[in-house]
Amino acid sequence: MDISQIVDRISQKIEAKGHAADKSKIEQKLRRLIEEFGVQPADAERTVLYDIARDFGIQLGNAAGPGDQKLINSVSTEEWVTIEGKIVALGHSPSPSIAYSGIIADASGAIRFVIWSKASVPVIKKDAWYRFESAVVDEFKGALNLKVHSGTTVKELEIDGVLIPVITPLAELTAGVASVRVKMIQEWDVTHDRMLQSGLLGDETGTVKFVTWKDEGMVRLEPGMVYTIYYALVDEFNGRHSLNLNTANILAEEGDIAVSSGASTFQGALVHIAPGSGLIKRCTVEGCNRVLSRQNYCPVHEMQPKFNYDLRIKGWLDDGTHTIDTLMQREVVESLTGMTLEESRELAENNPLGMDEVFLRMREKILGRYLRCEGREIDRRLIVNSCERIHFEPTMLAELLNRTGGEVS
Amino acid sequence: MSTPANGGFPKRENMFEREPARRVFAGELREIREQFRDGTDEKSPSYVLLPTGQRCNRVFLVGSMTEKKRQGEQNMFYRGRIADPTGTFFVAAGSYQPEAMQQMARIEPPAFVAVVGKPSIYETPDGTILVSVRAESVTVVDREVRDCWVLETAKATLDRLDTPSSGPDSVRATEKYHLDPVAYRKMVYHALSQLKF
Missing domain, CATH: 1.10.8 (Helicase, Ruva Protein; domain 3)
Structure with missing residues (x-):
């Protein structure tokens, strides 16, 4: 500043x-x-x-004090503001120096707030309206936060308004607070004792990861169901967003959403095939399915004398300007290389090079080729649903010849 | 510096980002004279500066391998000549590129090959400057892949000529090279005119 x-x-x-x-x-x-x-x-x-x-001898802190009255979606960091809104979520105070934390919303949007214990405020109730006068906006991990401190005046307002939250398309999420209308598309394994549920939500514009932590009154979402989720926290990490549903009001809905397949199409030359492509062995322990090393060693379940064969290709697709990591699963690999899982397995079992032979043959068939891949982008990797070879296009030749300006340009 | 925003895929800070393989005709690659590192670290990527004003750490090229030679005794490596419609690429693969070396060992020229590799400049004792590509992979392909490559490389070259960026690489290229856009357009035209409709 x-x-x-x-x-x-x-x-x-x-x-x-x-x-x-x-x-x-x-x-x-x-x-x-x-x-x-x-x-x-x-x-x-x-x-x-x-x-x-x-x-x-000036009186500050009254209506004409620091901080203009603003709509929540128009505040910016390190600003003194006065806002009026409804408390739509109130959380546990994580520390004795914080009296309340939660989310306050008006018709334009919603923002997280923290009320310090030192601030003298009335009892804050969920769903009531308040005026925060001279609060400070700051930014933490990309999300704006309203700080109610000892210089802020908090007044309860006699408003009983119905607030219609603004629904944000997933593609337009930014860190902070958002309401979304989504379909639950995938449930993932929980990776932490305190986690109630995690998975993937989607709408017409994209997908987003979500997590709900174990807490009183928290509910699980049903895969395939549509929900309107009011006032979830949007976190940002490494440029990716995720929703934390612990603050949210979740409303199950009728109907369906045509979830965007996250449909990314990318075309380019396959410039590298990573080790671990071709014929692989997977752990048979239920729910594991991890790839076994050469010695049939699962990173979690150790030695596995039994395993399932699978095909996959991990590779880099490159259009000369960008290059993206792609993952092709069995069906795609089979159609692209013309080698089925069964044939690959036989080849590996009857060949001195074993599974390497499958890798080498696949490499000769597809490395350096032009491919058009369609799939879903997760974690900066394109999970390929379908893939085809790109063929020579005479119309492009004509177009480019014109662009050169001809022989005597 | 001016890595272009990753189209459609959000770029993350401090994340490994693979260098794209540029499409460059032999006619442009052989004119490279500038080589630099981005950063002072031993592992900082090294680039050559293309006369059309773009930095380039990796290339993807497709052409006909016309000749292949095995060289060296203890440090054995393969050298190949690969022709495109505008000239010749010199490609090498040594023991640090085992994948490319094993692939080259099996190729019988002439053959269409697709090469991914890193370009660099060498000066011979008599002062001749050579541009060579250290191959990461060399794969036998068919004519259609070659034709697609010529189209794509023609487009990439015209794009670089028609929309020069105002970035530092572009400024540097203007200082270092005497680029004749007309000659480059002729080169592209010549390359395209060898393709059939």
Whole structure:
């Protein structure tokens, strides 16, 4: 944050009260706090503003105080704001220094909030409307957060309005809070004791991972069902979003959604086939299905004398500008290479090179070839549903010849 | 620096990103004179600068292998000449490229081959500059793949000529090379005119 911007903001507020603001003095105070004492800019701004206001005997913190009244979707980080909204979720306080945490929403959107114990606030109830005056917006992991501190005035409002949440298409999710209308498409194994459920949700525009942590009143979603999920937390990690449903109101719905297959189509040359492609052995322990190493060793279940054969190809598809990791499963591999699982197994069992022979033959058949792959992109890898070879297109030749401008350009 | 935004696939910070294999005609590749590393780390990727203004760490090329030679005793490696409609690529595969070396051992020229590899510049003791591609893989393909490659490479070359980026690579290429766009368009035309409708 540029200090001069803060100086401008403070001096405007002072001048709005009919007093002359000494910018250099404001800047000096700010610098001292921020640079010498490592105070966060938002805190420093507040301290300096209140300091000066006290000097002039100005009353801040009333309706004309710092922070314009804003709609929730228009606030930005390190801003002082006043908002009015409905408490749509109220969580357990994770620490004694926090009195409440939850989500407040208005017609434009919703935002997480934290009320510090030091702030003097009335009892906060879910589904009631409140006015947060002079709260501070900050950003954590890409998501905006409203901080209610000792300088914030919180008032309960006599509103009994029905709030219609804005439904966000999955493709347009950003970190923060969102309401979505989705179909539950996959249930995944839970990876943690405290996890109730995790899986994949989809709508017409895309898919998103979700997680629900074990807690009172939390429900599991049924695969294949459609839900409207109000006010879920949207987390962002490595550019991918995931929904945390613990704060959400979940409403099962009738009907169906034509979930986008996440349909990505990518075409290019297959420039690399990774080890572990071709004929593979999978662990037979129920629910495992992991690939066994050469010595029939499962990373979880150790030595496995029994196994199932499978075919897959892991490779990089490259169009000269981008290159993406692709994973082709058995059906795709069979149709692309013309080698069935049964033939591959026989080949491996009757050949001195064993499974390597299958890898080598497949490589000779498809490496360096132009392919068009259609599938779903998960975790930056294209899970290929169908794949075809690209053929020479005379129309493209004509087009390019024209583009060169001909022989005598 | 100017890795293009990953079309449709969100780019993640600090994640390994595989270098795309550029499509370059032999006629352009042999004019490369600039080679640099992005960063000072031993493992920083090394690039050559294409005369059309793009950095290039890897190439994908398809042509006819006209000649193959085994060289060296202890450090045995294969060298191959691969022709496209605009000139010749020199491709090498040594013991650090076992996949490509084993593939080359089995290829009987002449044959259409698809090569993925890393280009670099060498200077011979007499001062001649050679551009060679260290192959990661060399696979025998058919004529149709070659024809598709010529189309695709023609398009990529025209794209680089027609929409020069204003990035630092482009500026650097303008300083280092005396690119004649007309000659390049002729080269592309010539390559395309060898294909049949």
